[in-house]
Amino acid sequence: xxxxxxxxxxxxxxxxxxxxxxxxxxxxxxxxxxxxxxxxxxxxxxxxxxxxxxxxxxxxxxxxxxxxxxxxxxxxxxxxxxxxxxxxxxxxxxxxxxxxxxxxxxxxxxxxxxxxxxxxxxxxxxxxxxxxxxxxxxxxxxxxxxxxxxxxxxxxxxxxxxxxxxxxxxxxxxxxxxxxxxxxxxxxxxxxxxxxxxxxxxxxxxxxxxxxxxxxxxxxxxxxxxxxxxxxxxxxxxxxxxxxxxxxxxxxxxxxxxxxxxxxxxxxxxxxxxxxxxxxxxxxxxxxxxxxxxxxxxxxxxxxxxxxxxxxxxxxxxxxxxxx
Amino acid sequence: xxxxxxxxxxxxxxxxxxxxxxxxxxxxxxxxxxxxxxxxxxxxxxxxxxxxxxxxxxxxxxxxxxxxxxxxxxxxxxxxxxxxxxxxxxxxxxxxxxxxxxxxxxxxxxxxxxxxxxxxxxxxxxxxxxxxxxxxxxxxxxxxxxxxxxxxxxxxxxxxxxxxxxxxxxxxxxxxxxxxxxxxxxxxxxxxxxxxxxxxxxxxxxxxxxxxxxxxxxxxxxxxxxxxxxxxxxxxxxxxxxxxxxxxxxxxxxxxxxxxxxxxxxxxxxxxxxxxxxxxxxxxxxxxxxxxxxxxxxxxxxxxxxxxxxxxxxxxxxxxxxxxxxxxxxxxxxxxxxxxxxxxxxxxxxxxxxxxxxxxxxxxxxxxxxxxxxxxxxxxxxxxxxxxxxxxxxxxxxxxxxxxxxxx
Numbered sequence: 267x268x269x270x271x272x273x274x275x276x277x278x279x280x281x282x283x284x285x286x287x288x289x290x291x292x293x294x295x296x297x298x299x300x301x302x303x304x305x306x307x308x309x310x311x312x313x314x315x316x317x318x319x320x321x322x323x324x325x326x327x328x329x330x331x332x333x334x335x336x337x338x339x340x341x342x343x344x345x346x347x348x349x350x351x352x353x354x355x356x357x358x359x360x361x362x363x364x365x366x367x368x369x370x371x372x373x374x375x376x377x378x379x380x381x382x383x384x385x386x387x388x389x390x391x392x393x394x395x396x397x398x399x400x401x402x403x404x405x406x407x408x409x410x411x412x413x414x415x416x417x418x419x420x421x422x423x424x425x426x427x428x429x430x431x432x433x434x435x436x437x438x439x440x441x442x443x444x445x446x447x448x449x450x451x452x453x454x455x456x457x458x459x460x461x462x463x464x465x466x467x468x469x470x471x472x473x474x475x476x477x478x479x480x481x482x483x484x485x486x487x488x489x490x491x492x493x494x495x496x497x498x499x500x501x502x503x504x505x506x507x508x509x510x511x512x513x514x515x516x517x518x519x520x521x522x523x524x525x526x527x528x529x530x531x532x533x534x535x536x537x538x539x540x541x542x543x544x545x546x547x548x549x550x551x552x553x554x555x556x557x558x559x560x561x562x563x564x565x566x567x568x569x570x571x572x573x574x575x576x577x578x579x580x581x582x583x584x585x586x587x588x589x590x
Numbered sequence: 591x592x593x594x595x596x597x598x599x600x601x602x603x604x605x606x607x608x609x610x611x612x613x614x615x616x617x618x619x620x621x622x623x624x625x626x627x628x629x630x631x632x633x634x635x636x637x638x639x640x641x642x643x644x645x646x647x648x649x650x651x652x653x654x655x656x657x658x659x660x661x662x663x664x665x666x667x668x669x670x671x672x673x674x675x676x677x678x679x680x681x682x683x684x685x686x687x688x689x690x691x692x693x694x695x696x697x698x699x700x701x702x703x704x705x706x707x708x709x710x711x712x713x714x715x716x717x718x719x720x721x722x723x724x725x726x727x728x729x730x731x732x733x734x735x736x737x738x739x740x741x742x743x744x745x746x747x748x749x750x751x752x753x754x755x756x757x758x759x760x761x762x763x764x765x766x767x768x769x770x771x772x773x774x775x776x777x778x779x780x781x782x783x784x785x786x787x788x789x790x791x792x793x794x795x796x797x798x799x800x801x802x803x804x805x806x807x808x809x810x811x812x813x814x815x816x817x818x819x820x821x822x823x824x825x826x827x828x829x830x831x832x833x834x835x836x837x838x839x840x841x842x843x844x845x846x847x848x849x850x851x852x853x854x855x856x857x858x859x860x861x862x863x864x865x866x867x868x869x870x871x872x873x874x875x876x877x878x879x880x881x882x883x884x885x886x887x888x889x890x891x892x893x894x895x896x897x898x899x900x901x902x903x904x905x906x907x908x909x910x911x912x913x914x915x916x917x918x919x920x921x922x923x924x925x926x927x928x929x930x931x932x933x934x935x936x937x938x939x940x941x942x943x944x945x946x947x948x949x950x951x952x953x954x955x956x957x958x959x960x961x962x963x964x965x966x967x968x969x970x971x972x973x974x975x976x977x978x979x980x981x982x983x984x985x986x987x988x989x990x991x992x993x994x995x996x997x998x
Contacts, residue, residue: 280981282603287603309627309631406645424945426945479638479712480730481648489944492645496643497636
């Protein structure tokens with residue numbers, strides 16, 4: 267830009283500002299405004315493709331899960347179920363399953379037994395109503411199975427995308443990692459809107475009608491346990507698991523964070539998590555930490571148990587142990 | 591009140607008065623902003639899958655730009671301190687531009703955070719009583735307070751001073767001096783709190799590092815003044831507002847000291863990471879030399895180091911007493927710091943992932959367009975503010991104009 271005689275702040279320019287607006291100026295201004303508005307509309311045109319009801323007043327006015335009255339929650343779940351039916355063709359049995367008194371869930375994983383078959387990771391996708399169209403969709407599974415060299419515990423040397431003809435490989439061992447439901451959970455601490463919290467039974471949950479999708483919790487998690495819905499889940503009608511709960515495995519909208527809840531819709535009703543049920547080697551042990559007679563309590567008392575990344579102070583409710 | 595409305599009306603009229611060059615500049619910026627808005631609308635409809643982010647690298651270009659810009663906004667304080675604490679007269683003629691820059695840049699920061707959200711329409715979840723504000727637990731909620739507070743402070747100070755100038759009266763000290771001093775502390779807080787966003791995450795060893803806030807401030811006090819020096823020269827050229835060489839050379843000195851500190855801290859960081867490398871050095875290893883055959887960030891960080899080194903060499907030698915060389919130093923420093931803070935600080939925090947996975951990140955076109963759009967909108971705002979502020983500053987626009995030619 268160079269010096270120019272028609273300086274922006276020349277007295278002539280300023281003079282015009284004091285003058286009443288002339289007809290010509292007014293018309294010119296009006297034309298320019300029209301052009302501007304047209305440009306704005308053109309820029310926002312993609313918004314027309316939004317599905318009906320994707321952003322609704324009801325959603326915007328909805329309160330946080332923990333502030334909802336039971337009848338409001340019921341109404342919201344009704345509308346979520348109706349929406350799922352409309353969009354995916356199958357009406358889920360959507361419930362709200364509350365934590366049980368005197369229960370704190372814990373999970374232990376037997377590294378001696380795990381063979382790295384990844385059945386748990388796939389069962390997790392099915393149970394939690396996630397997309398399973400292409401190979402990339404496995405990234406949404408709450409469970410990542412790490413392949414490690416025997417004699418090494420450095421996660422940085424691990425491989426998630428291992429693909430040998432058969433497992434287990436002789437020189438490797440396998441370590442599935444999922445949400446550790448930490449007692450000192452960094453993810454819930456950092457959430458700016460308290461969309462994620464620890465329940466009474468220790469499970470860390472997300473209210474996906476409240477999450478704003480900032481992904482700060484994902485940055486905070488030392489176990490890479492959280493997943494973000496970069497796209498809207500795509501599931502065929504037959505693939506939908508209709509047994510759903512509000513805080514766990516309902517079909518999520520895009521733009522929110524989700525995570526492992528130890529299948530609370532199952533476990534709070536006395537069933538095992540889907541990953542445990544599918545495990546062919548019995549490497550997984552699940553139960554109530556507060557019950558001294560539970561299998562998990564036995565493991566914690568009698569096996570050589572450790573937690574992952576003890577140094578970051580998260581105090582997980584997920585344990586690893588060796589059998590022999 | 592009536593006077594104030596007249597003022598606003600005149601400012602509005604003035605916004606549309608200008609040479610064809612002004613119109614051309616503003617039109618180009620508007621078009622790029624709209625292209626960015628269009629890209630964002632696409633992202634809003636299709637979800638964040640249109641970005642390059644993944645479950646492993648869950649923050650990318652948006653948060654990188656946000657972090658960098660918070661620093662630029664904080665750097666306005668480098669005009670305020672010499673002007674108000676050291677009472678340097680020559681800084682008083684430019685201090686307002688720093689505050690206006692801070693306003694434009696903070697708005698850009700807020701936009702960058704907004705476009706990063708999966709559900710921007712739910713932002714009211716942060717605002718009581720509609721929502722729940724996780725304060726003081728979440729550092730992000732601190733950031734919301736300090737950023738918006740800084741925006742308000744600067745709006746108040748700049749708006750008040752301009753209005754007084756327009757009315758041709760001396761500003762009442764009690765109305766703005768306390769806020770000026772508050773804004774100094776506040777400026778430091780915005781960048782410190784933004785650094786704490788990352789430092790507070792114990793699970794990410796690359797960020798969990800007490801040097802990060804100091805480096806943030808040091809590098810911000812390079813990039814901000816660099817932008818200011820360039821702006822002053824544009825103002826000198828295209829308007830008849832007088833800015834002497836003195837403010838520019840004061841800023842040059844600030845930049846030089848800040849850059850020396852920044853490079854020193856970089857050295858400390860490199861020593862810690864590489865003299866006796868531990869598992870915690872994996873991210874630095876990836877950033878500077880590549881890890882297990884992945885080296886996506888290596889060219890970025892070495893360009894940043896090269897640009898910053900060149901900038902430092904120019905700054906500490908007499909060469910940069912010549913304006914043309916100083917300008918080159920400003921450009922290299924600005925681009926260098928942007929790269930270092932964006933690609934060099936945010937991305938390696940995610941690579942390798944906490945489980946040791948290496949997933950590389952590159953922004954997509956759509957993501958880049960959104961970024962260009964926000965930068966362009968920021969420039970648009972800043973240009974507009976300068977366009978109306980300068981005639982007020984140099985006394986052309988007055989409440990009671992002394993122009994006999996004005997027809998009533």
